[in-house]
Amino acid sequence: MSEPTSNHDVTLITGATLADGTRTDLLLRDGRIAERGTGLSAVGATVVDADGLLALPGLVDLHTHLREPGFEQSETVLTGTRAAAAGGFTAVFAMANTSPVADTAGVVEQEQSLGERAGYATVQPIGAVTVGLAGERLAELGAMASSRAEVRVFSDDGLCVSDPLLMRRALEYVKAFDGVIAQHAQEPRLTVGAQMNEGALSGELGLTGWPAVAEESIIARDVLLAEHVGSRLHICHVSTAGSVDVIRWAKARGIPVTAEVTPHHLLLTEELVASYDARYKVNPPLRRAEDVQALREALADGTIDVVATDHAPHPVEAKDCEWDAAANGMVGLESALSVVHASMVATGLLDWNDVARVLSATPARIGRITGQGASIEAGAPAEVVLYDTAATRPFGTAALAGKGVNSPYLGLELPGRVVATFHRGYATVLDGAVLPTEQVAAAARRAARSAEVER
C-alpha cells in the first residue's frame, strides 16, 4: 500500500471525448490512469474540464533533434521537450547528430537524464550507427543498448549509411538486442550540393537538384538487405511516391520494414521554394503534389506506419540569408498534430483512432519504448493529450515553445489546438500554455520518487 500522494498529483479530467466518440472522465493518480468512467470524483484532485476536447494518448515522436549536447544555441533538451509538450508529445526519440555524437553509452545516458530532470517528456536517445557519423566503423551499439538509456533505435540521420557492407553489418548486429536501424535514405554521390527536389522547377530556379532516385535506390537496397539478413529496418522521412512503391512492394514480400513521414511532407510542396525563402529548405526536400498525395494515401493504408516530426531547430541567422547558405530543417513538434489534422483528418483519410495509432502507439512499438503509446484505459500510464478539434488558429511564433522559430507554417491558419498535456500523471501544458520549468521539474522529481516507492 503506497503513501497517500499529495494533492497536486491527482488530476481529474472531466467530460473528455475519446477517439471513438465516447465521453468519459479520467482520474490520473500515481502516474497511471487510475479510473476511466463517467461521473468520477476525487477529493482534493485538480479538476480539468475537458468538455468538447478530444483525449488522445500522449504522442510519441520517433524523430526529433534536441541538439544538446553541442548545439545549445539551436535547442536544448529542456527547450526541445517544452516544444514537444506544447505539441502534445509525451515522448521523443532524440537523434544522434549532437556534438559529441551520441555514439557511446556516456552521451546517451547524459541525454536521458537531462530529459528526466526537465520532466516535460520522456527522452529516449537514438544511438549513432557509425562512430562520429563518419560512415566507416560501427559505433558501440551493444554498449548503448545495455546502458541506462536502453537504446533500441540506431540512426546516422543527417547522413546516410551509404556503404552497403556497413549497412548489412549494422542490420545483422542489432538483431542481438531487438534493435532497429533507422536509415536516412540519401545516396550521397547523387546529391552533391543538392538544394531542392530535382525537376522542372529546380531547372528554372537554378538550384542543384536532389533527385527522387537518390532516396528510392537506397530504400530498395536496404529492404533487400533486411530481407536477406532477417532484420528489422525503419526508413526515416519518406518523401517520394517512388519510395512508397518500394516500401509497399517490400511489405507485400513480408520484409519487416517500417516507415515514417513528416507532417511537412504531407502538406507542403516544392512550389514554395520559388520564393527562395529558406524557411522551406529541408532535407529531404519538399517535393511535388503527386508525392504529397502518394504519401497521404500510404499513411492511410498503412504502407507508411507513423508520422514523425524531424523537428530540426536552427538559429535565426542560419535561415535569414540566401538559399545556398541556409541550413536544412524545420521545427515541427508544436505544429505536428494540427498539420496531420489538416492533411489527413480533415480530408477524411484518417480518423482520430488512426491518429493515435500513427502518432502514439506505433512509434512506441517500433522504438520498443514502454510506458508510452498505450490506449486510454484504466491501468494505463497517465500519458494523455487534450486537443480542441474545433479551434482554428493563425499559427504564429507565440505557438512555438522551443528555441527555434524556423517554422514553415508561420502566418498560416491551422486547425486544432493542444489544450493540455499530461506526462506521468502531471500536467506539462494547461490551458494551452506550457507550464513553468521549476513546476514541471518538481513534479518530475515527485513522480520519480513515487515510482521508486512503488518498486
Next chain:
Amino acid sequence: MRHLLSTKTLTRDEAIEILDVAEDMAETQFREVRKLPTLRGKTVVNLFFEDSTRTRISFEAAAKRLSADVITFSAKGSSVSKGESLKDTAQTLAAMHADAVVIRHSASGAPQTLADSGWIDAGILNAGDGTHEHPTQALLDAFTMRKRLHGERSRGRALDGVAVTIVGDILHSRVARSNVWLLDTLGAEVTLVAPPTLLPVDLGPWPATVRYDLDDAIAQRPDVLMMLRIQSERMHAAFFPNSREYSRRWGLDDERLARLDPASIVMHPGPMNRGLEISSGAADSPRSTVLEQVANGVSVRMAALYLLLSGDREESTRV
C-alpha cells in the same frame, strides 16, 4: 521599375522599352561629351561576390556615364571573405544610403532574397545569380540581335520569328536561362543544343526545342548561333569525357562556321575559350558580334540603371 531581377517576369512591352531606351543611351556614346547628368547625386553600389572584371567594369562605366557615384565592393579581401553575412553587408550599404545595388552572387536567388528582405530600400539589379538569371546579359544579347537585323530602324521592334540556337552548358548557365525567357517573350524561336548531361532533367516548361546534335541544328539555318562558355572542370564531374570530345561534337569550328548561313550571326557572352567551344576563325569573323555585345552591354546597363533610378520609386512596381 523597382528591381531588375530576371527576364522571366518582363512583359513584351517592358522588354522593348528597355531596348529602346538603350538605343538612346547608345547614341550618346558618339558625342563629344559622352556623359549625361541624369543620375547625378545617386549612389550605385557594385556588390560583386563573384569575381568578374568584365561585367563589373561594364556596370561601372554605365553608372558613371549617367553621372552617378559608383562604389565597388568585391568579395576578395573584403569583410565577406571574413564571413560577413549578406544581411549585414546589405544593412551597411543601406546605412551609406546606396540608391541602387548591382549584385552578382554565386547563390541562385540571392538578389531576390535581398529585394524581399527589407534589409535595404535600394533598387536591386541582378548582375548574375548562381545558375539562375543574368537579365542584362540577355537584354544586351537581344539588343545586339535587333541592331544587326534592323539597324537604324530597331526602335519599337521585337524579335518575332528570329531563330536563335544556343549551344553549350545549359544546365549551369544563367545566360541561357535569361535568354530563353526573354527571346520567347520577344517572339523568337529558341533551340538549345547540348550533351544530355548538360541539360536540365525536365525541360517540359521551357519554351525551346532541344537537340543533342550541333550539325543538325546548323542545318536548320538559325539566324543566330550563340555559343556558351564551357568550363573544362566539368569533365571531372563526368559531364563529358574530355575537352577534345566536347569540342569535336559541340564546338563551333571553322568547318561548321562555313556551313552556317552567310547571313547568320555568331554570338558569345564571353569570356571565350578559343579553340574549345569556339574557333578563333569564328570569333574573329565579321559575323561575330562579340565586341558589339560588349559595347551594347554598357548602353543596356545605362538603360537599366536609368529605368531603375530616375523615376518616382514609390510608384513603381517590381519587375
Next chain:
Amino acid sequence: MSARTVLHEADIARALTRISHEILESNRGADDLVILGIPTRGVILAKRIAATISSISGATIVSGALDVTMYRDDLAKHPTRAPQPTTLPPQGIDGRTVVLVDDVLYSGRTIRAALDALTDLGRPRVVRLAALVDRGHRELPIRPDFVGKNLPSSQAERIFVRLTEFDGDDSVTIEGSGE
C-alpha cells in the same frame, strides 16, 4: 470646366510665318541656322518653321530634334519617362545659330535642360528660343526671343496645343476655372 480656343488653325499659321520672318531678320539671313524642336510638338513646329524659312529665303534649312529628358531636374517626381530621339542636322551645331523651338513656354525648366543638353552636344555660337505660346510664370531667368502669342494664365488653368501631324487638327485651347 470651361475650355476656350485662343488660337485657331489660321492664327497658328500666321504666328509661325511671323516667327520665321523674325528669325531670318534677327539672323540677317539663313546662314548657319539650325532649328531644333523639343519633343514632341516642338519638333513639329520646328519642321514647319524650317520649311517656311526655306521657302522665304530660298536656302534649304533642315530641322532637328533635341530630347531633354536626361537633363530634367524633376525626374524623381514623376514616373519614369522614356526618352525620345535626338537628331541633329548633318552639319552639327558648332559655331552655328541654334533656334530652340517649343510649343509652350512656362516655368523655363525645360529650356534650362535643353541648354545643358546642347552644351554636351557641341558649342553653338548663339542660342535663341522660339515658343508658340508664352504663358508666363517663369521660375528661372529665361526669356523667349520669338513668341507666337502671349497667353497670361493662372496656374490653375491648363493649356493644350494640338497640331495636325500629331493630334489631327491645329488649335490652342485654355481650360480651367474662371473666365
